[in-house]
Amino acid sequence: MEHDLELLDSMSTGVIALDDALQVTALNSAGEALLETSKARCIGLHARLLLLESSEWLEHLQQAAASKTTRASRSFTLCLHSGHKILVDLVITPVTEEAPFSLLVELTAVDRLLRISREGNHHRTQETSRAVIRGLAHEIKNPLGGVRGAAQLLARELPNEELAEYTNVIIREADRLRDLVDRLLGPTRELNKQKLNIHEVLEHVRNLINAESENRVTIVRDYDPSLPEFEFDRAQLIQVVLNIMRNAIQAAESLRSCNIMLRSRAQRQFTIGGTLHRLACGIEIIDNGPGIAPDIMPSIFAPMVTGRAHGTGLGLSIAQSIAHMHDGTIECDSRPGETRFTLYLPMEKIHEQPH
Structure with a gap:
């Protein structure tokens, strides 16, 4: 049993094990990250309670259990309790051998690929x-x-x-x-990595932004207190977060108020640059600005690309370079009223290569 659970945790796709009554008997780390929940909350729950809209989900499980055959569904929508909807490739496999579970459900996030x-x-x-x-x-x-x-x-x-x-x-x-x-x-000097708390960096930048803007910016914090210390170059990451937040303020100049959300979360079994990491740190910087123009969105991290008349187009390029030097990356999603930059940084040693 213990060996089976270790095997599940080593997988990069989300895996849920269910018994004859469709109650959760196991959930791996990738599954926790995908469903935005914890193993402790899910063990013993009926499968229908894992999602908000569960009728179609339950139907697939019941049919696989009754027919004793593997069922697969591509681009299946899961409505999570957080309110998020994600697309997954769903594979349900009945387990015929003696095992502590009857169904093995594998979830591969389409948006992750x-x-x-x-x-x-x-x-x-x-x-x-x-x-x-x-x-x-x-x-x-x-x-x-x-x-x-x-x-x-x-x-x-x-x-x-x-x-x-x-x-x-x-x-x-x-x-x-x-x-x-x-x-x-971009940055040319070698990184000076030390084991530090990422929230200290975020708080330092928050204080800098408040001073620069004379407290005209509203910054809301939503930190994950469970994030462990990990190695990074403090000065360089301050530059990354500062560049992104300054961009947010400049983009919101035409608005009456600029609101920024700083959020930190742990990401388990997370792939960055084609490498799977056991644990990664996700830092979200979300602003209420007008959004990034669709024509420049694909190239916002390229040098000299900017949506502002007097901008140099170097801030985001430098930030992405620093992220890459840390084996991390920055992603962006933007629409009018909400622009979200997410900085991903590996926190633990590389676990395995994804299949």
């Missing part, structure tokens, strides 16, 4: 962009250095000090372009 595919595409696109930028940076910085040096030499030869203002303009603009190229390249 889409997310993994989308995340991989975004990562490849950003890596291609960065390779191009690195090449361009080399070609730009070399002549910039020559222009700056020539301006300094020219300033020494000028007979009139008033004319030096022109060479100073050249030097300042050369320095500004050099700094812009450095920012395009």
Whole structure:
């Protein structure tokens, strides 16, 4: 029995074990994450109580139990008690051998597979962009250095000090372009990882934002107190959260008030960048702004992409680069009135590769 439960917990898909009376006898970690519940709450419950709308779900279970044959349903909708609706591929397998359960229900989140595919595409696109930028940076910085040096030499030869203002303009603009190229390249120093509490970072950024905005922004916190400490670069993650929250405030400038929700949650058996992690941290930053324009949504993490007239388009690109350096990622979902950025970071060692 104990070996069976360990096997279930090692699976990346959600698994529910039911007895003859359709009561839950086991629920693996991926199943807990998928159903947004806990094993302790579910053990002993009838299967119909796992969901809000359970008639079709119950019908599938009863038919599989009665026929003793495997039943599969693609893109089946589960209505969770949290109010969320998720699409899953559902496979119900009757267990004929002697076992502590009669039905094994396997749930594979369809949106999870889409997310993994989308995340991989975004990562490849950003890596291609960065390779191009690195090449361009080399070609730009070399002549910039020559222009700056020539301006300094020219300033020494000028007979009139008033004319030096022109060479100073050249030097300042050369320095500004050099700094812009450095920012395009993103963070280059190695991470200084320490075992810390992610909520300390969120609280630090919240205080910074309150000071910058003179408390004109309403920030609501919904933290998961069970999140353990894990290793990350504090300064770099402060930059990530700060960039996203500043974007939210700038996007909401036309509104009477800007509201931001900071939420933290543990994600079990979570895949990031094609790698399955036993435990990951999910940080949501949700604002009430007008949303991101659909035409730029697919490329918001690319350098120089911005929806603001005076924006540089570097904040989100830098944030995503830092997330990748931590083996994490940032995802975004946006519609008018709600934009949600979610930062995912692995908290435990890699458990296994997904199948």
